Amino acid sequence: MGNNLEGLFSPHGVRDGGRFDVAVIGGGTAGAFAAASAADAGAKTLLIEKNGVLGGTMTVGGVSFPGLFFAWGEQIIGGKCWDLIKRAEELGGADIPEMIRVPKHHFDLQIRLNPFVWAAALDEMINKYGVKLLLHTMLADACPENGGVALILAQKDGMKKVRAKKIVDCTADADAVRMLGFPVEKSTSLQPATLYVRGTKLDPQPDLDALGAEAEKALEDGRLPPWVKPRSCVKLVKGLDISYHVDCPADADGSEGKTRLEVAARRDALKVAEFIRAFPGCEKFTFDAFAPECGVRETCRIVGETVVTADDYISGRVFPDAVCNAFYPIDRHKPPYAIHQVFFKEGEYATVPYSALIPRGSDDVLAAGRCISADADALSALRVQAVCMATGQAAGCAAAIAAGLSGSVREVDIKSLRAELKRQNAILPKEIKE
Ligand SMILES: Cc1cc2nc3c(=O)[nH]c(=O)nc-3n(C[C@H](O)[C@H](O)[C@H](O)COP(=O)(O)OP(=O)(O)OC[C@H]3O[C@@H](n4cnc5c(N)ncnc54)[C@H](O)[C@@H]3O)c2cc1C
Missing domain, CATH: 3.50.50.60 (FAD/NAD(P)-binding domain)
Structure with missing residues (x-):
């Protein structure tokens, strides 16, 4: 070199x-x-x-909820990162929860950015x-x-x-x-990767129970990708974000593995959108937003x-x-x-x-x-x-x-x-x- x-x-x-x-x-x-x-x-x-x-991962991966700055009611991580959370709050872009000593779930202490x-x-x-x-x-x-x-x-x-x-x-x-x-x-076995997508909120809403039931069937007969949760389809037509898992290739630390991962994740998302659009009342469904990159855990x-x-x-x-x-x-x-x-x-x-x-x-x-x-x-x-x-x-x-x-x-x-x-x-x- x-x-x-x-x-x-x-x-x-x-x-x-x-x-x-x-x-x-x-x-x-x-x-x-x-x-x-x-x-x-x-x-x-x-x-x-x-x-x-x-x-x-916090911006292009769509994972914008950092944890955890507090443990047992005490701040344990600070400095420039905490200063920036406060700056984001000042700019209207951070929702800082009350840092209670023992929350119901640990992730209740994460900050929404x-x-x-x-x-x-x-x-x-x-x-x-x-x-x-x-x-x-x-x-x-x-x-x-x-x-x-x-x-x-x-x-x-x-x-x-x-x-x-x-x-x-x-x-x-x-x-x-x-x-x-x-x-x-x-x-030897990597954690799954995850793609974030946000659905279009449909107005009027379709029959949500029937959509959930149809999604269950579609999972069984292969019309939906294997790792999509049926309730995700319901969340999507309400205009919410979902994150769904994708198999993380062993070589996802290189460009070839990353390419296969990103393409597989979007192909699965497209399958979900096609399934939803075929359901009565969902013809106008699409994704309003998606994370440009898969979130990779490991x-x-x-x-x-x-x-x-x-x-x-x-x-x-x-x-x-x-x-x-x-x-x-x-x-x-x-x-x-x-x-x-x-x-x-x-x-x-x-x-x-x-x-x-x-x-x-x-x-x-x-x-x-x-x-x-x-x-x-x-x-x-x-x-x-x-x-x-x-x-x-x-x-x-x-x-x-x-x-x-x-x-x-x-x-x-x-x-x-x-x-x-x-x-x-x-x-x-x-x-x-x-
Ligand atoms: C689905 C998912 C859910 C998660 N949930 C949570 C959660 O709820 N709370 C939480 O706190 N954490 C969560 N995490 C963990 C956390 O988001 C990540 O572990 C963390 O953001 C990784 O930070 P990093 O700086 O190591 O990597 P990244 O934030 O990914 O930064 C790496 C940077 O390096 C750049 N880069 C890479 N290679 C090169 C190169 N060759 N040349 C130039 N630039 C390069 C990339 O573009 C990127 O900007 C989650 C992670 C995932 C994937």
């Missing part, structure tokens, strides 16, 4: 995109906060995002901290270079090479980590310096290098609709160690979001959005510190990292024994 590439491309070759202290790849749930935190910590920071909008407002608020934050943002830019390759990392970016106007002292992989699929040859692991995860186990997680272990908290039950979806859930004992919540953000043996690379190092059950809880944001904040600060010292990410002093996170108003785990 590197200079050898230049002869392979168009006459203008691979252009120089400049040098940065920190480059964050993926401007989704975790990445936007990693970039803002690195820049706030003094690093010259680049944020690379393949889509035309920030937010990742308007995806447009969230995307626009992310733009504001990235701009405020002076992050250089490249949208419509896909990481094409990565390799070590002169004590840092060279990144090849595919852009509309050709290929570009940028150099960074440290990078944070927030692609959710550990793209950069894999390109750099660090090990990743994957469960692909590969890094093998880190520490691998968080389900037992570490649910016992509320306070890691010696803990950098943030986490609170959500273990929540592993099994196709088609079963969920393996394990809840915390009252008063407990988990912590996330910094070493779970470090690919094993890495000096210049960190990861944040849903590809951090944990076993499959622990990750099924750690993947929720508030935790992704908090790991983004921690990885961004750590990358900035390591870049500033020209040292390895493995040598970042935990006290200095916690001090920087504290300065940025993040909430640190309690009971840390220094």
